[in-house]
Amino acid sequence: MKRILLSALFLAGLSGLATAQVKMDELKTGNTKSPNAETKVTIDGKEIWIFYHAPSVNGRKIFGGPDTLQPEGSIWRLGADYATVLHTDADLDLAGLAVPKGDYTLYADLDKGQWSLIVNKKLMAGTRHIWGINRDGSTTNDPSTELGRVHMTMGKPNSLVEKLAITLSQAGANKGKLLVEWENVTASAPFTVK
Numbered sequence: 001m002k003r004i005l006l007s008a009l010f011l012a013g014l015s016g017l018a019t020a021q022v023k024m025d026e027l028k029t030g031n032t033k034s035p036n037a038e039t040k041v042t043i044d045g046k047e048i049w050i051f052y053h054a055p056s057v058n059g060r061k062i063f064g065g066p067d068t069l070q071p072e073g074s075i076w077r078l079g080a081d082y083a084t085v086l087h088t089d090a091d092l093d094l095a096g097l098a099v100p101k102g103d104y105t106l107y108a109d110l111d112k113g114q115w116s117l118i119v120n121k122k123l124m125a126g127t128r129h130i131w132g133i134n135r136d137g138s139t140t141n142d143p144s145t146e147l148g149r150v151h152m153t154m155g156k157p158n159s160l161v162e163k164l165a166i167t168l169s170q171a172g173a174n175k176g177k178l179l180v181e182w183e184n185v186t187a188s189a190p191f192t193v194k
Helices: 002-019
Strands: 036-043 046-053 084-088 092-094 097-099 102-111 114-120 146-151 153-155 161-170 175-183 185-193
Touching (some): 036 161, 097 146, 114 185
Antiparallel strands (some): 036 046, 084 102, 092 097, 092 185, 153 185
C-alpha cells in the first residue's frame, strides 16, 4: 500500500512539473541588442502572453531573398536568443489549430513569403529553456514535437519596422489576433478563446 501511495505521489509531482507555468524571469537574457519583450492580452478573464527577444534591423536585409538574414524557405525562431514562448490560461483555437492551455514555443516557416506559424510543445533542453537556434544556424524547432502549423495573413507595414514587434490584441468578444511586424513584413493569425 505504501508503495502504491508513494508511486501516486511521485507521478502527481511529475505531472505538476510538466504543467508548471514558464516564468518570464527565467527567459530574460539582458542582451541589449535584442532586448526582452512581451505582449499580453486578457480575454474572457484568461491571460495569454508571448515572451520574446526583439532584434533590430540595424541596416540589414531581413526577409525576402537568398542574401537575407532569414531567407525564404527557412524556419525562423520568431525573435532572438531563447525560443519565443507562448503561454495561455485558456484552450485556444488558433486559426483552426486546437491549442490546449499551457506553454509552447513559437517559430515561423517562411515558405516563399507565405508564412506558417509553428506551435511547438518543446520548451526545455534538460534543465534549461531551449535557445532558439542551434550552433549550425538551424532553429531548435523539432517537427516531431510540433503541436501544429497555421497559415498567417501576410501584409506590409506603412513604413520600415526597425525593431521586431509581436502583439496580442482583442478582436471582439472571445476573439483575438496575434500580429508579427518586422522590417517590411507583417504576419497575423486570429485566435478564439474557448
